[in-house]
């Protein structure tokens with residue numbers, strides 16, 4: 292039987308087993324530079340679902356918006372869990388497959404099976420204090436983010452009131468790392484070494500394996516401390532909600548939180564900054580109207596940080612797009628490709644049937660991101676401070692020459708070179724600043740207690756919203772701070 296695929300060729304439906312299709316490699320130089328062209332080529336050739344080769348392992352890539360929703364909203368038909376992967380059970384996934392290490396750590400994002408539901412419920416409970424705007428923890432987090440952002444901006448400014456900076460290395464990457472340390476309840480800046488190991492793991496350089504070992508050991512140590520002495524932090528909340536978690540399991544969940552926070556949120560911040568300063572899509576205008584959240588919603592639609600989701604597996608032979616996906620075949624939903632599907636892109640452009648909230652940047656269905664509010668708040672507060680403290684920010688490279696990192700999962704900048712001009716008087720976070728509706732305020736000085744309730748004053752409990760920043764002596768000892776100090780004036 293033959294079927295028309297996309298606008299172009301046709302495909303043989305019967306007998307089209309993934310293994311026999313000799314799919315083309317996805318992660319090519321083309322993909323790194325212009326992923327949208329690669330998605331379009333695949334759509335033309337195969338329709339909404341295409342066979343691809345992921346570094347030597349065949350998989351289905353879901354490019355269609357409707358098909359992506361079909362998969363994401365049917366957890367029983369398309370479960371996660373590597374135990375469901377036929378080729379892996381049959382020993383056909385090479386032991387040294389480069390994507391193995393990131394998929395074989397069994398935590399909530401990857402897991403399927405009966406252990407998943409209680410784990411997800413515990414995640415929701417443990418994140419709630421940080422996401423519920425009425426909760427003291429959520430207020431404290433926002434205050435802390437503004438303070439960290441101010442500290443980082445002041446450090447950039449040590450090179451002079453105007454200059455060049457790499458806002459990725461000096462702002463978008465370290466800010467979420469400081470937030471992760473706050474969420475994990477690392478005392479002072481003691482966790483810095485461990486946290487910086489996360490960068491080594493994400494950058495997958497020669498020291499990545501050792502860094503991963505050190506990081507997991509540090510997180511296991513932290514987990515053991517929190518078991519003995521629970522605090523007001525994510526590990527303690529997760530343990531309280533799921534007392535059966537072993538220390539090893541808890542360490543893996545903390546690793547997951549650290550990775551998601553430091554990588555995804557950093558990418559969201561950089562992508563938002565680029566959109567704002569390159570003026571694409573009228574974002575600058577909406578930012579000045581104080582609508583950072585709305586701008587970010589558009590940014591994640593145009594440039595979702597997680598471009599390809601971790602795999603699901605067909606529970607049984609199931610038709611999808613122009614193919615029949617065999618039981619146990621891996622299926623990767625591509626949010627980036629689905630957002631470019633005319634079914635979605637055209638409707639959004641017309642502003643009719645599909646609202647911008649229908650995008651897939653946070654996933655869809657039961658396994659949607661549980662930390663959407665937290666991640667958006669961190670990014671919005673950070674971006675807000677950036678555009679308040681700098682009176683001018685310009686890209687130091689044409690937008691189409693910015694260097695992108697190649698990754699099967701993410702799309703983020705390698706660096707974000709900018710020309711900056713600091714505002715003469717550092718403005719305080721104001722009532723109209725993004726996410727400052729509770730009146731949070733933060734001073735950017737070492738060793739000071741930062742109080743909420745400044746501009747708007749409408750804070751339920753000033754005590755609850757206090758946050759203590761490390762003093763300058765602690766900062767001097769912090770490896771993260773020493774690293775950042777070394778970057779001052781990098782662009783000169």
Ligand code: HEM
Pocket residue numbers: 399400401411414547548551552555556559595596597600601651652653654655657658659660661662663665666
């Ligand atoms: C800009 C930042 C972020 C983006 C764009 C993002 C996006 C996503 C997406 C698309 C998924 C669904 C993946 C899938 O269906 O396979 C997901 C799942 C998840 N995210 Fe996020 N995320 C972000 C930040 C975070 C942060 C900061 C945390 C933790 C504090 C987090 C925790 C999780 C967890 C635990 C899951 C798994 C949910 C499940 O399978 O039930 N995310 N995220």
